[in-house]
Amino acid sequence: MTASNSGAGLRGQSAGETAICTVGATGNSLRYRGYDVEALATETSFTEVAHLLLKGHLPTSKELEGYQARLQSLRELPAPLRSVLEQIPKDAHPMDVLRTGCSFLGNIEPELDFESQQDCADRLLAICPSIIAYWYRFSHDNVRIDTDTGEVGVGAHFLHMLHDASPSELFARVMDVSLILYAEHEFNASTFTARVCASTLSDMHSCITGAIGSLRGPLHGGANEMAMAMLEQYASVEAARDDVKAKLAAKEKIMGFGHAVYRERDPRNAIIKHWAGQLAEAVGDATLYPVSETVEAMLWDEKRLFANADFYHASAYHFMGIPTPLFTPIFVMSRVTGWCAHVMEQRANNRIIRPGAEYTGPSARPVPPLAER
Ligand SMILES: CC(C)(COP(=O)(O)OP(=O)(O)OC[C@H]1O[C@@H](n2cnc3c(N)ncnc32)[C@H](O)[C@@H]1OP(=O)(O)O)[C@@H](O)C(=O)NCCC(=O)NCCS
Known part of the structure; x- marks a missing residue:
């Protein structure tokens, strides 16, 4: 930087x-x-x-x-x-x-x-x-x-x-x-x-x-959809493990992880994870929830990245039959x-929001005539 x-x-x-x-x-x-x-x-x-x-x-x-x-x-x-x-x-x-x-x-x-x-x-x-x-x-x-x-x-x-x-x-x-x-x-x-x-x-x-x-x-709300798109590719915990490993090696971002403000955990994650677990049991899921837990553990072990609010929302919404584009x-x-x-x-208590900017462009210069550009 x-x-x-x-x-x-x-x-x-x-x-x-x-x-x-x-x-x-x-x-x-x-x-x-x-x-x-x-x-x-x-x-x-x-x-x-x-x-x-x-x-x-x-x-x-x-x-x-x-x-x-x-x-x-x-x-x-x-x-x-x-x-x-x-x-x-x-x-x-x-x-x-x-x-x-x-x-x-x-x-x-x-x-x-x-x-x-x-x-x-x-x-x-x-x-x-x-x-x-x-x-x-x-x-x-x-x-x-x-x-x-x-x-x-x-x-x-x-x-x-x-x-x-x-x-x-x-x-x-x-x-x-x-x-x-x-x-x-x-x-x-x-x-x-x-x-x-x-x-x-x-x-x-x-x-x-x-x-x-x-x-x-x-990078904002769309993360739960992207997390679902990734998770649904994995037919097993092993497949998830191999692919996430490759993604991390290639420095790819894993959606549903990390946060701009929280440093150790997102307090919303434990709550939605609990309910995603309840839903998994209710719908008889044997893949998506274990795959999600595997990815969560890998990201923490290898990058100290924690699941944010979006990650388990992906499986929770999926278990309730909600199409991914509606997340x-x-x-x-x-x-x-x-x-x-x-x-x-x-x-x-308003005042118009108008921050300044640090200028990084060229110094002041004359406008060349059209024929000379
Ligand atoms: C949320 C997010 C935008 C925050 O961005 P940020 O404040 O710039 O992130 P940080 O400064 O904490 O990133 C620190 C490092 O971790 C990496 N990192 C952060 N989130 C990551 C992720 N989800 N997967 C892989 N690596 C990640 C960054 O690339 C950065 O690595 P570098 O130092 O080698 O460049 C970012 O974590 C992200 O893109 N997450 C995925 C999208 C997502 O889930 N968004 C929903 C947020 S609620």
């Missing part, structure tokens, strides 16, 4: 203040408004966490009941949006579908002023699963699904739309935990994108559309809570 790029990736630099989340502030902890993610994943539902992030506090039972009913009432897709979704081809990337869906919603239900920002956040949270499931089922199965499933939880609602049936209690719980784990993560790339956009006093849909674009990349959109269904919370926080 040269002196000029010693700040590459802005690693370790504070880019602003937040009261929403701490990542690695005390070792390897993750806290949403002061609550450890482990406790939230055990004691609460995703709807409670969404309320915590968006409204600032964990709901009372009465508030929770009201919020659940409110989100259920906001799931319906307006006809013009359905018609847009029906035109998107089957082979489009589902993240592109979500990006378009969110952006289009901004045309037909614009955020007219910041007074309505909470309504806008609730609508986005409620409608994202409908957008992705409607497009997926229409383009792949040629059916126009009913987005009124009657399911209370966001995860159960999504699985119901995808599979045309109410999910098992285990599947519904794992989806809920998964959404809790992905809900918020301080100034990560997509959240920072949303905040930069918010700092120009732009509208909520633009902020969230930009964040979806940032999350799409394999990152599930991340959006959850992270939209954190993004909207950050947009509102940015607006509450």
Whole structure:
């Protein structure tokens, strides 16, 4: 690393203040408004966490009941949006579908002023699963699904739309935990994108559309899909061992490992690993879970690299019958809570985000006439 790029990736630099989340502030902890993610994943539902992030506090039972009913009432897709979704081809990337869906919603239900920002956040949270499931089922199965499933939880609602049936209690719980784990993560790339956009006093849909674009990349949200693509190639633990060894020797990156902030472990990994194990047992898996454990042990033994939140999400989602291209959109269904919370926080104490840059180009010089270039 040269002196000029010693700040590459802005690693370790504070880019602003937040009261929403701490990542690695005390070792390897993750806290949403002061609550450890482990406790939230055990004691609460995703709807409670969404309320915590968006409204600032964990709901009372009465508030929770009201919020659940409110989100259920906001799931319906307006006809013009359905018609847009029906035109998107089957082979489009589902993240592109979500990006378009969110952006289009901004045309037909614009955020007219910041007074309505909470309504806008609730609508986005409620409608994202409908957008992705409607497009997926229409383009792949040629059916126009009913987005009124009657399911209370966001995860159960999504699985119901995808599979045309109410999910098992285990599947519904794992989806809920998964959404809790992905809900918020301080100034990560997509959240920072949303905040930069918010700092120009732009509208909520633009902020969230930009964040979806940032999350799409394999170094960020796309890692769980890439991890699955790798894992499903291995028919046995031995095959996994040989291939990962070769990948490490070739200095290839293994998706689902490492982290820009955590140094020893990602606190979300143990939680989703536990649930992936439960799912493996429930579906009678004898390959994917042992293969995942083997890869995890190898990366730690040989490179001291730990599995991040994405790694066991790959097998967990696969066991629940979720197609791999839908993995990152599930991340959006959850992270939209954190993004909207950050947009509102940015607006509450705003100054346009405009960092400087270290110039490395040519010195000042005259423009040569066209004929002399
Ligand atoms: C998350 C990530 C982008 C962080 O990047 P970063 O902050 O630049 O990573 P670090 O500085 O900790 O990397 C240290 C070293 O470990 C290596 N490394 C990091 N993650 C690795 C991985 N998943 N596989 C193999 N090697 C990895 C880096 O190449 C680097 O090696 P070098 O010093 O020889 O160049 C990176 O770990 C990564 O690309 N992981 C895979 C994608 C992923 O899972 N993303 C989801 C994150 S939640």
